[in-house]
Amino acid sequence: MPTSDHRAAAHFAPEPRPRLTARGLAGMAVLYLVFAWFYAWVIAYAVRGFQPNALPDYLGRVLLLDYPLKVLWTLPVWWLLFRGPLLRVRGSRRLLAHLGLAPLWVGAWFGSYYALLSGLGLGGIGGDGRIWDVYIPTLFYGVQFGVFHVVESTQRLRWQAGREQRLREQAHHSEVAALKAQINPHFLFNTLNAISASVPPELEATRGLIARLAHTFRFALEASRQELLPLADELTFLRAYLELEQFRFGERLHTEFAVQETLLAVRVPPMLIQPLVENAVRHGLAPSVGGGTVRLLIEPHGTAAIRVVVADTGVGLRGQLPAGLLLSQAGLGLRNTHARLLALGSSGLEISTNLPQGLRVSFVLPLRHPLPAAPPVAAVLTTTTASA
Template sequence: MSSLEIATFRKTPLAWQSVARLIAVSALFWAVAAGILFLAAPGIDTYPRLLVFSECSGLAILGFAMLLRPSRWFPKINPTIGWLVTGVIAIPAGYVLGHVIALLALGEPFRLLSPGNDRMVPIIFTVLIAGFGLHYFATREHLANEAMARSEAQRLATESELRLLRAQLEPHMLFNTLANLRSLVKEDATQAELMIDQLITYLRSALAASRTEANTLSDEFVQLRAYLEIMSLRMGPRLSYRLDLPADLARLAVPSMLLQPLVENAIKHGLEPKVGAGSIEVRACRADAGIEISVTDTGLGLRPAGRLQSAADTTSGSYGLLHVRERLRAIYGPKASLTLNPQTPAGVCATVRIPQ
C-alpha cells in the first residue's frame, strides 16, 4: 500500500478493504517468518510462542509504519530517506510494543530480551525481516508513484490536445457564424439578435470550460444548447434538435467539453452534407455500469473512416472522436468508452459510457 492509500484509507470502504488485505498478508508473512526462525534456530523457543511474539511485533511495526508514512513531514524529504526514517522508528518501537502485547497475552512478566545465549537472535531476525518488508513497500510505493506520474503526464497531454482542438474548431465555427450574422442583420434583425444572444452564451460557456478540467452535465448541456441553437439558425428547417438531461444527473461532473466534438462531428459530417432535413438528439441516462450519454443524428451515417479503427486516422471528424476516446481513457481508464453504431434508416449514435 502506498502512502497515498494509507493516508486516505479512512475515507472509503475500498481503502478499508485494502488495509484489511494488507493486515492479513502481513499476518501470514510473520507466521512464515516465525516458522523460518523456528527451523533456523532449533531450541530457541516453541513455535506457538514464536508465532505470538512474531505476529504481535510484526503487526505493531506495520501499525507504526502506517502512522508515520502519511505524516506531513515525509513529503518534504526524499522518499528513500523517508522510508529509512520509518524503519529506524517503526522497527524498534514496534518490537518493544509487540513484545509488551505478547507478554500480556501470555500472562508473563515484561522482559525485552529472552533468557539464554541466543537472546539476540530474535531481535536481529526481526530487524532483518521487518527491513525486508519495508523495502518491499518502498519499492511498491515507488512504482505506484511512477505509474501515477505517467497517468498525470498522459492527462496533461490530453488536456493540451483539447486546447489545440478548441483552437482549431472555435474560430472556424465563429467565422461561419459571423458571416451568417452579417446577412441576418440586413434580412432579419430579430433572428440576428437571437443569434447574437446564443453566440454570447456559447462563448461564455466555452471560455469557462477552457479554464477548468471538469464541468457539470448541466453546464455542458447549456453550451450544447447554445451551439445547436446557433446551428439551427444557420441551417434553418434542415436542423432540429432535442436535449434530454434528467434532473438527478444535472450536477454530475464530467470532463469539460467532452460532448462538443461529438455534436460538431454529427453536424459537420452527418447533417450538413445531407440533402433535406435532419435531427440530432443528446440524451443522458443512468446505466448498470454508470452513466451513458448518447449523441444520435439522422445524417449520412458512418463512412469506413468514421469507425475510427486506427489511431492514425486524423481527419477532422475522426480526430475529434479519437480525442474523446483518449480523454476518457486518461481520466477513467478502461471502464469508460466511446462507441459508434449505425442507425436505421440512416445516421449514427455515438455513446459515451462513464463509470460511477
C-alpha cells in the first residue's frame, strides 16, 4: 500500500518518459507479424506467374531476415524520438523530424537487407519490382511510429489527468485545513490583544512582540483569502516573521534581503516564500550551534518570470539527497510549496548545497503579466541585515 511519502512524491513527479511495456511489446509483435504476412503475400502474388507457391519461402525470409532488421533500425529512431534529444519536439517540428528520419530508416534497412541477402547467396527483387521494398517499408515506418505516438499521447493524457486529480485532492485538503485553522480567528486576535494590553509598561519589548505576532497571524489569514498580493506585502510579512524568530535566536540569526525595487509591485501568490525561509531557520540554522545567515534573493528571469532564491549557511543536507529532503518529514513545507509551484506552471523547487556551507532552495515563478521595463542603470538592490 502506498505511503504518504509516496503519495506526496506523486505530486511533484516529473512527466514520465514513454516506455515499452510487456503489453506494448506484444502489440508491436502482432503488428510486425501482420505486416510481415502482408508483405510476403504481396511479393508472392507479384511473382506467382513464374514462381508458384512462393508464399512459405518469402514468409520465412521476411520473419527471419527482413523484419528483424526493421526492429534493429527502429530502436535508434525510437530512442531519438522518445528518450533522446528529440523527446521534447512537438507538433510540426516532429513531423519535420520524421520527414528526415524516414528516408534514413528506409535507406538503412534497404542497404543492410540486400547486403545480407547477398552475403547469404539469396536473391532479392530485381528491376522495377524493388519499388515494393521502398513503398512498403515507408508505409510500415509511418504506421509503426504512428502507433508509438498514439501510445505516447495516451500515456501523457493519462498522466496529466492523474496529476490534475491529485492536485484537486490536495487543493481540497488544503481548503479543509485552512477552514480548520480559521475557526473563530478573531478569538485568537482578541486574546493576543488582551494579553498585550495586560503587559506592564516596563515590558514594552514583550508587548511589541505580542503585537507583531498578532499582525503576523492576521496577515496569514488575510493572505489565504487572496489569490495574488504585491511582492512588497509578502516581504513585509517575511520581515515580521523573522523579527519574531530573531527574539528566539538572538545573535545566532542574521538575515539579508536582495530584491530589485522594480519587482516590489509584482503580484505573486501569498505565503509562497515563507515556508522556504521557515525551513532555512528551523532545519538549517536551529541545529547549528553558531547559527548563520538566511539570504533572500529575488530577481527577474526573462521578461515574464522571477527567480526566488533562499539560501542559508546552516547544517545543509547532512548527506541527504535533495529528493530525499522533499520526501522527509522535515521537508513538509518544501513538499507543499513544490506542489503549489507545479500547479502554477513552474518547474518546482531546485535544491542544492549552498557553498561553502548550508542549503540553497530556488524556483522560477511564471507571472501573468510581463515584468516592468528594467531601469536604464544597473539594477538597484535593497539589502536588509537583521541581527539581535
